[in-house]
Amino acid sequence: MSDLDQQQVGSPETGEDAETFGLSVRIAEALLFASATPLKLDDLAKSLPAGIDAQAVVDHLVDHYSTRGVNLRPLAGGYAFRTSADLGYLLQADQPAPRRLSRAALEVLAIIAYHQPVTRAEIEEIRGVSTAKGTLDNLLEAGWVRLRGRRRSPGRPVTFGTTPNFLDHFGLDRIDDLPGLEELQGVNLGKTRISRDLSIPLPDDDPDLREDEDPLDDLFAPLDPGDPDPPA
Template identity: 35%
Template sequence: MPELKQIIEGAILAADGPLAIDAMISLFEGDQPSRAQVREVLDEIANDCEGRGFELKQVASGYRFQVRERYGEWIGRLWEEKPPRYTRALLETLALIAYKQPITRGDIEEIRGVAVSTNIIRTLMEREWIRIVGHRDVPGRPAIYATTRHFLDYFNLSSLDELPTLSEIKDLDKVNEELDLSEEELITPRSLEVTFDDEDVAAQAEAADDAALDAVTEHVNEISENIRNLFAEDEAEDDFDDDLDDDGDAGTDPN
């Protein structure tokens, strides 16, 4: 199809957010390109971006152009607004939902050993990072939470399979220790290009004995620390105890 590549390239550039392949196909009336043709064009566009300051990135909702991570330090200076700050409690909650979903608030409280503030759940819902996917069939019918496509898009992931494994997070912490970095100086890239081992995580998450549960909890806490660093570039200067809505009770790490 003439100019298929140029049309798709322009559509991705003009779209308000990631553009799915079906949406690209719907741009054409009558003689529509096949999914295979669109994918071939997307590969060509991605190759054209090599050596450029931006890339074509596939996330959960589709494809988008974005600045390459290594240039974020300079591009970020275009905006004066600083990234929001989140409490450790909020990010531990998010990490648990991401790695152990579907999960209830009670499950999270059992693992963390402290109550989960309603404010935390509300903040995660407002950010559209989590959603209610059902209710457990027990007295009280507690809500069951899972992450959303928006969560994947924000963290530059196309699926949950791209989440780092617990062992990889542990290795990253070991590197940080060897570099003798303080808690405030730990930095993790926003996008981690790794493969998620479903069976490995499931085996740890579903272990019935206390020792295995303690190990999973420890790893999830490590994960939350790395996620926490994704939200700010000046961790060494700022306090991590400020919550998004400045709620004192919800914004204090109970641990």
């Protein structure tokens, strides 16, 4: 029996239940290692023996890997193994260069994250300047922003929201883990262009459409029909 099976934190101490829990830990460990994206508890539970508490299994793994070279972390509403923060420098040379966004793209991303669902016109109103279509295209290509629906207003403009990839990339479990306005200004994110009077709402990335949104009926329609793109 491995060290992981023997260290049954929060598991039955003896008997068949302990063996079932140990098996569940091994199953969960294998699935989490093999997954390229964070696994949600509900999805993990489907592969565990009946009657096993998936949260207890995950809590056991979190504790077991807390001092290892990789840690099990809550990310994007699920769990994923990530390199321990103090060892990340060892892998930097083998990692592709991180995607670098322009200042405008960072501002747009922050507005979408906090104000979603939000249209391009609303983004421009908050920023006080025009937003090039290429800026939004870059965020869509990165997988951090998605098209949600169409606003029930003249022109039926597309609404934008963030994705689970956004949470995963920035090390967030939930959208309300985002920092507050003072922290954003501390790193100069949008400090120069966003009004000082801007109030940041409680972010909400609920995937369900709002009452003022309709489903996307044509993914290839212009983002803002009749509204020409400003120069990049």
